[in-house]
Amino acid sequence: MTSKLKSLGFAAAVSMLAVPALAAEEVKIGVPSWTGAQAIAHVLGEVVTSRIGGKVEYVPGNNATIFQAMDQGKGDIDVHPDVWLPNQESFTKKYVDEAGTVTLSSNPYEGNQGFCVSKDFGEANNITDIADLGRPDVAALMDSDGNGKGEMWIGAPGWASANVNEVKVRDYGLLDFVEPVRAEESVKTARIKDSIAKGEGYAFYCYKPHAVWFQFDVKMLSEPTFDPEKYVMIQPSDDADWYEKSSVATKDALKNVQIAWSNSLEDRSPAIAEFFSNFQLTADDVSSLAFDISANGTDPADAAKKWIEENSDRVDGWLGL
Numbered sequence: 001m002t003s004k005l006k007s008l009g010f011a012a013a014v015s016m017l018a019v020p021a022l023a024a025e026e027v028k029i030g031v032p033s034w035t036g037a038q039a040i041a042h043v044l045g046e047v048v049t050s051r052i053g054g055k056v057e058y059v060p061g062n063n064a065t066i067f068q069a070m071d072q073g074k075g076d077i078d079v080h081p082d083v084w085l086p087n088q089e090s091f092t093k094k095y096v097d098e099a100g101t102v103t104l105s106s107n108p109y110e111g112n113q114g115f116c117v118s119k120d121f122g123e124a125n126n127i128t129d130i131a132d133l134g135r136p137d138v139a140a141l142m143d144s145d146g147n148g149k150g151e152m153w154i155g156a157p158g159w160a161s162a163n164v165n166e167v168k169v170r171d172y173g174l175l176d177f178v179e180p181v182r183a184e185e186s187v188k189t190a191r192i193k194d195s196i197a198k199g200e201g202y203a204f205y206c207y208k209p210h211a212v213w214f215q216f217d218v219k220m221l222s223e224p225t226f227d228p229e230k231y232v233m234i235q236p237s238d239d240a241d242w243y244e245k246s247s248v249a250t251k252d253a254l255k256n257v258q259i260a261w262s263n264s265l266e267d268r269s270p271a272i273a274e275f276f277s278n279f280q281l282t283a284d285d286v287s288s289l290a291f292d293i294s295a296n297g298t299d300p301a302d303a304a305k306k307w308i309e310e311n312s313d314r315v316d317g318w319l320g321l
Contacts, residue, residue, distance in 0.1 A: 024269070025048070025052055025053065025054030025055070025269045025271050025272050026054055026055040026056075026057075026075070026268070026269055026272075027044075027045075027048055027054060027055075027056055027057075027078045027079060027265065027269055027272045028056075028057045028058075028059050028075060028076065028077050028078050028079075029041045029044055029045050029056060029057070029058050029059065029077075029078065029079050029081060030059055030060075030061050030065075030066035030069070030070075030077040030078075030079060030080050030081065031058050031059060031060050031061070031081070032060075032061065032062060032063065032066070032080075032081075032082060032158075033060075033062070033156050033158070033184060033185060034082070034156065034159075034185050035185065035210070035211055035290040035293055035294050036082055036209060036210060036211075036286045036287075036289070036290045037081050037082035038293065038300045039286060039289035039290050039292075039293055039300055039303060039304065040081040040082050040259070040281065040286065040289075041058060041081040041082075041300070042058075042300040042301050042303065042304035043281070043289070043304045043307060043308065044079065044081055044259070044276070044279065045058060045301075045304070046301065046304040046305055046308055047275065047279075047308065047315060047318070047319075048272055048275070050305075050308070051308075051315060051319060052271055052272060052275060052319070054269065054271070054272055059076070059077050061077060062157075062158030062159075063080070063088055063091060063158060063159070063160060064091070064158070064237060065077070066080045067080065067088075067091040067094075067095050067102065067260075069262075070095065070101065070102045070260065070261065070262040071094075071095045071099055071101045071102060071262070072101075073101060073262050073263065073264030074264075075262075075264070075268060077262075078261055078262045078264075078265050078269075078272075079259060079260065079261040079262070079265070079276065080259060080260045080261070081259050082257060082259070083104065083257065083258055083259065083260045084111055084160075084161065084255050084256075084257050085108075085255060085256045085257070085258075086253070086255070087113075087159075087160040087161045087164065087252075087255065088160050090160070090235040090237045090238050091160075091237070092104055092260070094237075096260070100263070101262065101263055101264075102260050102261065102262060102263060103260060103261055103262075103263055103276075103277075104258060104260045105258035105259045105260065105276065105277065105279065105280075106258075106277075107258060107278075107279065107280035108256035108257055108258040109209070109256075109257050109258070109280075109281055109282050109283045109285075109286065110254055110255065110256070110257070110283055111207060111208065111209070111254065111255035111256070111257045111283065112207060112208045112220075112254055112255070113161060113205070113206075113207040113252045113255065114205075114206060114207070114220040114221060114223060114251065114252070115130055115133070115152070115165075115203055115204065115205060115206065115220070115221050115223070116203065116204055116205075116206035116212070116218045116219060116220050116221065117201070117202065117203050117204075117218065117219065117221065118192070118195065118196050118202070118216060118217060118218050118219075119217045119218060119219050120196065120199070120217070121141075121195070121196075121199075121200075121201050121202070122219055122221075125137070125138055125141065125201070127221065128221060128222060129221055129222045129223070130172055130174075130221045130222065130223045131172065131173075132221070133150065133152065133174055133177065133178055133203055133221075134172070134173060134174045134176075134177045134178070135177075136177065138150065138177075138201065139177035139178060141200070141201035142178070142200075142201040142202060142203060144200065144202075147179070149176075149177060149178060149179040150177060150178050150179065150201065150203065151178075151179050151181050151202070152169070152174075152178050152179065152180055152181065152202075152203040152204060152205075153181050153182075153183060153187075153188040153191065153203075153204040153205055154166055154169065154180045154181065154182060154205050155182060155205050156182065156183065156184050156185055157182050157183075157184075160235055161205065161207075162182055162205070163233075163235060163236060163242065163243075163246075164233055164248055164252070165180065165205050166180050166243070167233065167243065167246045167247070167248045168248050168249070171247055171248055171249040172249060178203075188204050188205075189212070189215070189294065191204070192204065192212070192215075192216055192218070193216070196216060196217075203221075206218065206220060208283060208287070209283040209284065209285075209286040209287035209290065210287060210290055211287065211290035211291040211292075211293065211294035211295055212294075213287060214287065214288075214291040214295060215291065215294060215295045223250065223251035224249065224250045224251060225250065225251060226250050226251045226252065226253045227250045228253075230247070230248070230249045230250040231248050231249075231250050231252075231253075232245075232246060232247045232248065233246050233248055234246045259276060259279060261273065261276050274320075275318055275319060278317070278318040278319070278320070279318050280318070285307070285311075288307075289303055289304070289307055292306070292307075
């Protein structure tokens with residue numbers, strides 16, 4: 001009964017946009033660098049502004065910065081739009097489980113991570129498994145700077161997954177043949193396009209959902225089946241010797257991906273906090289939004305507005321209407 005009354009109260013608050021108190025609803029949304037996170041951030045923000053009548057500020061930041069700000073609870077950053085677990089588990093353990101200052105959504109979508117090549121490159125050179133990247137002939141085809149190693153994008157600076165991938169390159173025995181590269185995702189996307197156009201070899205960290213599956217004809221390479229005993233990952237936030245102490249020689253488990261927000265938001269902007277607790281997207285939703293932004297060049301804010309217009313009933317459900 002208490003839950004029902006709370007939902008009814010939330011729906012009433014959302015529908016009464018003319019009430020002056022509602023104008024006090026404010027939120028600062030963290031915006032990580034990857035496209036899916038940008039898309040989700042703007043969907044959250046558009047609902048807050050157009051349906052709740054609140055104020056939104058978007059704050060760029062990496063995982064560490066966003067979680068630290070949510071922990072402090074001062075409103076510098078209130079929400080992380082795309083928390084991948086267990087990739088970011090070091091942060092959720094610290095701030096959700098131990099400090100109790102951050103809330104993690106219970107409505108995740110499923111994520112899958114791996115390494116990809118273009119289908120043409122893979123088929124022309126019989127590349128189907130991660131181990132194939134350690135073949136000298138394949139490494140030579142991926143060597144664009146002439147240093148004797150093929151480049152492979154492992155993620156952007158600040159990504160927990162990039163740390164995992166750096167360990168994987170070592171533990172898969174690829175370091176003699178592959179150079180792990182960290183760069184912003186836009187660099188990776190441009191390199192995929194260029195390599196396909198020129199018929200060159202290129203390998204890169206890939207994940208679903210993501211616009212890349214709509215942009216290019218790519219395939220994910222097989223890896224050893226996930227084995228928790230062979231997946232010991234320590235993040236830099238936990239130990240300065242993380243690289244030496246980690247050991248990862250298996251595919252990542254499927255991920256749970258959800259939003260997280262500062263517990264202080266419940267007191268400062270209760271209607272927004274209630275909306276966050278109901279918010280839920282699917283992997284297909286995120287892929288389509290990311291594709292619209294990356295491939296069509298749509299501004300994230302405009303992509304979010306269009307998506308919300310096309311999914312009005314689902315948004316109503318989030319708001320208890």
